Amino acid sequence: MRKIIVTCRGEVEVEGERPYTGKAQPREQAKICVEFQDKYCSCELELLDSRYLISEALDSQIFGEAISALDRALENAFSVMADEETAFISISIPGRFVNDDLTELVEFTCTACLKIIENGKLILEFTPKEKLGIAVKYKNLGIGLYKEGCLSKQISAFFMFRDAVKWLVMIEPDEVKDSFAEIQVIKMHCYNNLALYHIRQHQYKLAISAATIVLDTDEKNVKALYRRAVANTEIQNYEIAIDDIQSALAIDPNNGPAKKQLDMIKKRQRVVSDKCAQAMKKFFS
Numbered sequence: 001m002r003k004i005i006v007t008c009r010g011e012v013e014v015e016g017e018r019p020y021t022g023k024a025q026p027r028e029q030a031k032i033c034v035e036f037q038d039k040y041c042s043c044e045l046e047l048l049d050s051r052y053l054i055s056e057a058l059d060s061q062i063f064g065e066a067i068s069a070l071d072r073a074l075e076n077a078f079s080v081m082a083d084e085e086t087a088f089i090s091i092s093i094p095g096r097f098v099n100d101d102l103t104e105l106v107e108f109t110c111t112a113c114l115k116i117i118e119n120g121k122l123i124l125e126f127t128p129k130e131k132l133g134i135a136v137k138y139k140n141l142g143i144g145l146y147k148e149g150c151l152s153k154q155i156s157a158f159f160m161f162r163d164a165v166k167w168l169v170m171i172e173p174d175e176v177k178d179s180f181a182e183i184q185v186i187k188m189h190c191y192n193n194l195a196l197y198h199i200r201q202h203q204y205k206l207a208i209s210a211a212t213i214v215l216d217t218d219e220k221n222v223k224a225l226y227r228r229a230v231a232n233t234e235i236q237n238y239e240i241a242i243d244d245i246q247s248a249l250a251i252d253p254n255n256g257p258a259k260k261q262l263d264m265i266k267k268r269q270r271v272v273s274d275k276c277a278q279a280m281k282k283f284f285s
Contacts, residue, residue, distance in 0.1 A: 001086055001088055002014055002017070002085075003015040003016055003087065003089075004080060004088070004089050005089075006090070006092070008093060012079070018082065023083040023085070023116075024083055025080065025083075026079065026116055028063060029120035029121070030117075030118065031063075032114060033055075033060050034078070034112050034113065036053065036111070037111045041107070042107040042108070043099075048068060048106075049068040050070045050071050052070075063075060063078065064120075067156050067160070068156065069097035070091065072156075073108075077112070081112075081114045082114075083114065083116040083119075086111060086112065087111070087112060088111050090109045093105070094106075096152065098152060100151050128179075131167045131170055132168070132183060132186075134164075134167045135165075138160045139160070139161065139186060139189065142158075142160030142190070146193065146197075157193070161193050162194070165190050168183055168187045168190070188217060192210070192221070192224055195228070195231070198231070207228070208232060211224040215228070220247075222251050225247050225258075226255070228241075229248070229258075233261065233265055233268070236268075242265055245265065
């Protein structure tokens, strides 16, 4: 029996050789069921919010649609397993990914037997319509999770938006001439939500990158202009932030958050200017 370790960074380490059986590994959108034994968790199992754990051994799940942190980690482990393989799985998850009240690392171990009921298609076999449908499903799941407000759900929403974008970028423009505009709107929606997520996580450079992707397609997207300005404000790129805020206000003059952000930037600029003036005064005195 192999041992599969999923680290808190989501990296997968495998100990032991898998005997060749000729059986396939699960592909995205495969229907699978998993039988668990000898489960151990350092926190209450209910906090894990796992669809895999609460389902019966014969209940199927769609591989790739994990929502909770534990289910994402389990799917990382399943991705290196073959049909009908039994393996020992050891998982470490940052506590805040599981529940807002958990501060310590969550450890989970089990023995799992994977059964592929119906394997997913190869990526190239998915039609553009199928890819779009999967992306829309993930986007809507992400929106619902983010609205729940708690950090652990927002982290799960991030993965939903990321996966939605992954499916959208696999659609070639010449394949979907009639629905290309719709795809762009969905993609920009996802990137705008990713920008918001990164701002909340204080990952300002990532927020700027996500918002810039939106603005490269739609330079008048007020949400993206505002969110990029917020991120640039936090890393003290005040002039760049002002340019974006002024662009947003030129499009939407009554945008309250943008007006407040502009006032905040100017206030911070005055503070910096005063400190510089005081420093220069001391230097020459």
